[in-house]
Amino acid sequence: MPSADLIIVNASQIITCLPRGEDRLGRVAGGVAVRGETILAVGDLHHVDTSSATVVDATGKIAAPGFIDSHSHLVFGGSRVSEYAARLTRPLAEVQALGIPTGIIAGVNMTRAASADDLAAAAAERLRGMLRCGTTTVESKSGYGLTLADELKLLQVNRRLQSSQPVDIISTFLGAHDFPRDVSREQYIDLVIHDMIPQVAAQKLAEFCDVFCDEGYYTAEQSRRILEAGLAAGLKPKLHADQYSAIGASSLAAEMGIVSADHLNYTDRAAARRMAEAGVVGVVTPALDFAVRHPRPFDARALLAEGVTLALATDLCPACWVESMQLVMQLACRLHRLSPEEALLAATVGGARALGLADRGTLAPGQLADIQLWNVPTFEDVIYRLGNNAVERVIKRGRVVFAG
Structure with missing residues (x-):
């Protein structure tokens, strides 16, 4: 016995x-x-x-x-609370005219200025909040460094956190989150492919490679180059897809058979069907859509109708400071018409599939x-x-x- x-x-x-x-x-x-x-x-x-x-x-x-949070930017410096508060009543242009830093680059600048110790302490406090709300596994992306040293710093903080607290951390390299302003775009893509990815892989700092494929960020072809370089180095592919436009990200996800495509606000039904056929998990982030008043919230019912396996995630980041997967489920049900059963499955089994984890x-x-x-x-x-x-x-x- x-x-x-x-x-x-x-x-x-x-x-x-x-x-x-x-x-x-x-x-x-x-x-x-x-x-x-x-x-x-x-x-x-x-x-x-x-x-x-x-x-x-x-x-x-x-x-x-336990909840499996399959999309977060856990490690970052500072906060964008001034921007968030100002944008509650003002358009973006007016907020920028006030001199308030905005967007991903605002988070990058604050993160670069923070020490590894400060980043680890802040992320550990967020992790404690996530654990109290039932999260036992969390994916944590880099992406607020945009230099070799700073991206490595973020991923090294992930490793440090994994050894110092109980929540399992699945690390993702997202050097292609935005473009730094001091080099050309092609120069930066070369840096990601030829310097960052080899270093990340050599130090075993990440399991996944992610790219923000959207209008104004990385094109589908640029995303393909980066993901293929990651694959060659042993990093499994993920993609920020169709969040603010449809430039072929979800189609690329289906073509490459990547692990997950995340956001999917502008994903049409044909692309969703191709994703489902290729086994690509759709990670959706209702808290982010709510926090930024997204002009086109993702259509959960359409994605499910086409056979896409959904995962829910917090997208915890400077623009969406949400630690609770329960709140994510509540928003998914109320605003995106998931049933309670669908929401729980997306927050557990779906999250596991979005991270390629069969043991939880x-x-x-x-x-x-x-x-x-x-x-x-x-x-x-x-x-x-x-x-x-x-x-x-x-x-x-x-x-x-x-x-x-």
């Missing part, structure tokens, strides 16, 4: 996120048994030796997989024991109680790492 190190008992409901008949969330009764970092059993625990296990009493609580996102034997307990009577209350934090406890790799 296998023995457990930790068991969760008396939960009112266990949401496995593995479909069971007509129940898309695979809700079961019973408990969860954990051994080491992984789940030993879910539901019936009679075949498990629990005599020496730590007992987590989940009376009145709902157990669910569900509660099943052999999966990582990344589990959150919600102090609500029904699953739908997580969506209904706007702005609330339903999380009472978080277990990461078999250890209780947050108890509210």
